[in-house]
Amino acid sequence: MLNSRRCAACIYLRRKCPRDCLFAPYFPSSNPQRFANVHKIFGASNTSKMLTQLPVDLRAVAVDCMYFEATSRVRCPVYGCVGIITALVQQITDIQYEIAKTKAEIALYSAQQQQMSENKDSQG
Amino acid sequence: MKGPEARSSTSCAACRLQKRRCTSNCIFAPHFRSDDPLKFAQVHKVFGASNVSKILSEVPQEQRDDTANSLAYEAEARLRDPVYGCMRTIALLQRKRVELQHDLMLARARLAHYIASNSSQFGKGHVDMAPLSHLSPLCIEQTQSFGWNLSEFY
Numbered sequence A: 001m002l003n004s005r006r007c008a009a010c011i012y013l014r015r016k017c018p019r020d021c022l023f024a025p026y027f028p029s030s031n032p033q034r035f036a037n038v039h040k041i042f043g044a045s046n047t048s049k050m051l052t053q054l055p056v057d058l059r060a061v062a063v064d065c066m067y068f069e070a071t072s073r074v075r076c077p078v079y080g081c082v083g084i085i086t087a088l089v090q091q092i093t094d095i096q097y098e099i100a101k102t103k104a105e106i107a108l109y110s111a112q113q114q115q116m117s118e119n120k121d122s123q124g
Numbered sequence B: 001m002k003g004p005e006a007r008s009s010t011s012c013a014a015c016r017l018q019k020r021r022c023t024s025n026c027i028f029a030p031h032f033r034s035d036d037p038l039k040f041a042q043v044h045k046v047f048g049a050s051n052v053s054k055i056l057s058e059v060p061q062e063q064r065d066d067t068a069n070s071l072a073y074e075a076e077a078r079l080r081d082p083v084y085g086c087m088r089t090i091a092l093l094q095r096k097r098v099e100l101q102h103d104l105m106l107a108r109a110r111l112a113h114y115i116a117s118n119s120s121q122f123g124k125g126h127v128d129m130a131p132l133s134h135l136s137p138l139c140i141e142q143t144q145s146f147g148w149n150l151s152e153f154y
Helices: A008-013 A032-041 A044-052 A056-075 A082-123 B013-018 B037-046 B049-057 B061-080 B087-117 B138-145
Strands: none
Touching: A008 A032, A032 A044, A032 A056, A032 B049, A044 A056, A044 B037, A056 B061, A056 B087, A082 B061, A082 B087, B013 B037, B037 B049, B037 B061, B049 B061
16 A cells, blocks of 8 residues: 655655665655755665665664765765765865974074073173 | 667776676776776775766866865775775864964963063054954864764874
C-alpha cells in the first residue's frame, strides 16, 4: 500500500515508502534537494550501504555530512569540499605569516627601545 | 558499421576492477592508472563508477586530474571516518583559523601599544588592525547554511 507520506528519497526514486524505510528519517519530503544532491554524488545504493554500516544514533550526522559534501561537489564539481580544505590551509598559512611579521616588528621595536634606554643610562 | 574501439594495451585501474575492456578513450584511464588500484577502489566504493564517470565528463578535460584527485581524497576520508568524512578536517582547520586570528589580533594590539608608547622616539607608526580582508569566512557561511554546528568537533 502506497504510503501517503513518502520520504524525499522514495519520491525521487518513484517507489513506495515502507514503514521501515532506511532513508525516511533523514530525507524528509520537505527538502527534496537534500536527497537529490546525495543521490547525484553518492548514489542511492552507496548511501544505503553506508547507512546500514553505521549505528542508528550516528546516521543522522553522517547524512548531514554527506549532504554537505554532496552539495559542495554539486557547486564545485572539480574540488568539492576539498576546495574548502585547501582554502582554509592557505588562510592559516597567511595568518601565520602575518603573526610572524608582527612579532618581528615587536622584536625590532623592543630592541630599539632597549637600546634607547641603555643610551640614556650611559649618558646619565 | 562502426568497428570495435581500439583496446588500450594496459587496462586502467577502473577497467580492471570492473573487469571490462579498457578502450583508448576510457574516461578513467588518464586519472586512475593501473599502478594505483587503491585510488579507484576507494572512489568506486564511495561514489560508484557511474557517478565518477558523470562528474568527470561534466568538467573540462584539463581539470579532470584535479577532479579525480579530490574525489580520491574525499573517498579516503569517508572510508577512514564513515560518519564525518572530510567534515572533521574542515572543523579542525576552522578552529585553528579562529585561534590564529585571535593570536594575530593580540600581536597587533601589542605592536600598537609599543608604537603608541614610543611614538616620540620612533615617529608615528601605523598598525593595520583591520581583519585580513581576503580571509572571507566562507566555511562559516557555508556550514551555517546547512545548520551545521561544528563545535561538536572541538
